Amino acid sequence: MFEELGTTAEGDMLINIGPQHPATHGVLHLVMTLNGETIKKTEPHLGYIHRSIEKMCESLTYRQFVYVTSRMDYLSSHINNHGCSLAVEKAMQIEVPERAQVIRVIMDELTRIASHELWWGAMAMDLGAFTPFFYSFRERETITDIMEETCGARLTMNYICPGGVMMDLHPDFQKRVKSFISLFKSKFDEYNELVTGNIIFQNRMKGVGVLSKEDAISYGCTGPTARGSGVSSDIRKLYPYEVYSKVQFDEVLETGGDSFSRYMVRINEMLQSIKIIEQLIDNIPEGEFQAKTKAVLKLPKGEFYQRVETARGELGIYIVSEGGTTPHRIKFRSPGFSNLSALGHMVKGSKIGDLVATMGTLDLVIPDIDR
């Protein structure tokens, strides 16, 4: 009886990783079939924090449902709010004041940097280094402070709303963002010295968790995961929204497809985000921060789809409206869900130790996957 427990008919071992495991960053449960140390099969079990946000949204008005989305991918809450607001604005043809557009994009990019900082520290911790976590949180804290000052919250911001933003910027905003930029630039080289050039990290990441370009497209991977495999998938470039078409920045592409390529994409994306913020921070137009809208929004009958680029990839918001104040159906196409579906394919045949390196560079956020 005891020999049979946890083994398959072929004598392979079944291992449960998670739901409580430090490397899964949340309640992700992986059932692995192992032959010795080689991974034969990976089966993700999801839903430990499934809240049925899509069903909840069906009884919320178009102003209310935006706030629920902060709780999906909590590291890109601004961008989630932004996507929902854009979907509602597209449907109602609301003209957003230019000041609000610029504020939104600056907030999005600050969020992206904060998210990538957290990923960088957490990923290094997964691979056995504790120090980078403190380094990244030192800079991330500055961003969270800026957010707190303007939005009143540090994580679930709920700042971007249909029509513009909730309130005007804090008077110190520009000054503090500029001091963050100079701080970040002075510290960025430390990141590369500490991790990027480190031979131990390179050996753990190069050639690990390889995802080919065709597979990345077929699995619906987006964001840095797809760009690490050479798939051009940046929504900000392909389908620009707000002022992204007016700012200069490059889409970071790597062709290796391994963990190190995904790592390099994220590291360089932080610099691109800084570049976008630098172009906008001195050019925030004066004027209204919110368009005049009705208290209760009524969307016309039809279907509306909005794509935005979050820190993890493409977020799609699909609204089916019957003309009322609440949606008939809402679907959130979350980036993490599709990226995770490729994990089993990526780690098949590699060693169990490489799983953590692969999972770390996928940058999984579980509430985003479970919704």
Added chain:
Amino acid sequence: MNNEELKLKLSEQYPTATFEEGGEWVNMFLEPASFITSALELKNHPDFHFDYLFCLTCVDWKTHLNMVYHLTSTKHRHAMVLKVKLDCNKPEIETVCNIWRTAEFHEREVYELFGVNFLNHPDLRKLLLTDDFVGFPLRKDFEDPINMIRL
């Protein structure tokens, strides 16, 4: 191809398909029987080349279910929406996860939340809900006696 050209080309290729106005992209309805061969063709045809399925979901219209596939091409950068009407009482459709691998997870999600049965799916089990969960939560007639959220 822009939307008009794409629509013209699609209506030539699929004479039985019907089109719906409105929305950002071309909306094409297909019959469940001819769906799978057309889907495969949409991916492999050099003019269409719809290789990226960016959203797969289902909508409950009370009288019927609508499967909705959002497709785009990484080569031509055009997009379309493929829809299939399903019977409420016995919703069945061929799986597309041999064509677009991302569909495997998305179809499992639709299977548990809407009760759509995907034929020939390699691993059709519940994904987000517990194994003993009864009912299809995203259907409009779903009532949970304990945890129903009414806002």
